[in-house]
Amino acid sequence: MKDFRQPKLLIVDDKQENTELITKLLHPLDFEVLQATSCKQTLDLCEQIEFELVLLDVRMPVNSFETCHKIKSSKKNQETPVIFLAEKTDFENISEAFKHSCRDIILKPFQAEELLSKVTIHTLIQQQQKQLNQLIETRNQIYSLIAHDLRNPFNALIGLSDLILKDLNDSDPHKQNVKLINGISNQTLNLLDELLSYSRNIQTGQIASSQKILAKQIIEEAINTISCSAALKKITITFSCEPEVKISGDRNILLSAIRNLLSNAIKFTRINGHIAIDTKATNDCLEIAISDNGIGMDETTINNLFNLKNRVSLKGTAGEAGTGFGLILTKELINLHQGEIEVNSKLNEGSTFTLKLPIQESN
Secondary structure (H helix, E strand, C coil): CCCCCCCEEEEECCCHHHHHHHHHHCCCCCCEEEEECCHHHHHHHHHHCCCCEEEEECCCCCCHHHHHHHHHHCCCCCCCCEEEEEECCCHHHHHHHCCCCEEEEEEECCCHHHHHHHHHHHHHHHHHHHHHHHHHHHHHHHHHHHHHHHHHHHHHHHHHHHHHHHHCCCCCCCHHHHHHHHHHHHHHHHHHHHHHHHHHHHHHCCCCCCEEEEHHHHHHHHHHHHHHHHHHCCCEEEEECCCCCEEEECHHHHHHHHHHHHHHHHHCCCCCCEEEEEEEECCCEEEEEEEECCCCCCHHHHHCCCCCCCCCCCCCCCCCCCCCCHHHHHHHHHHCCCCEEEEEEECCCEEEEEEEEEECCCC
């Protein structure tokens, strides 16, 4: 996304010769430069126009810091950076300026090179920030559309399969298949809702909530949610875990991370294959190893598993499609919990993904 709008810059100084001088010095830049010589004129312009940058003299007849605050309070220029103009010897106001949301200082008498450099850099930063905000807004809108458009068909699948199940006898050979459709539809709808929630957590770099979680309980829950997918490929899953070990974090996020790894193991394990989940507790860490006897990976594939730029997208043993984002997302979720993921794999022999999560200390 590129913004082709000509940048707008406001120069505020009660001495018009200074505003004219700065305007002249900025001539090499392709800016639309406006001038103001009073606080009222400044605020009137800021209510009407969104600027990329404001240059404000630190010694205006009306308090310049109050003017700066009012600029930041205007609807159009809340995020607009302000650079103060100050005499080299005005140490008191220079020091005070940075306490009032000042982005930078340009010293008088003006040096053309310094003026052009600082104006160019801060304008570019501001434009890039606006573009980033637009991208984030667009992304959030896309997420909302995805959530709306995908929920409807999944709700329809769940509703119809519920109705069919009510009409089928236990002896009907089709009942198990309808149960699988119903289970997978519910699972996928839950994954969609959680993905939207987790994307917001990743954006902020924080987990929404932290609880003490029994490791055995959350792993068993993850197994239950993917049991339908395992049953379709006749894959057996074995699990062992110490019953009282607790980990700390957001339950839904950790559940999604473990479920993603289990789904990945099922995807790349052949029919009648086997997946083993083993745990090992140390003084400060719980290791959860998810091993399969599937198709495995070569070294190049392993090295690119968590690389967004060179992400790996392979079809499963039953032709299951993938995007290559699942493991990248899982790593981000584990990073939110100060955890780690390790991968060991041999081509045509299978893979082991090991989660390392901090153990919740006992009170």
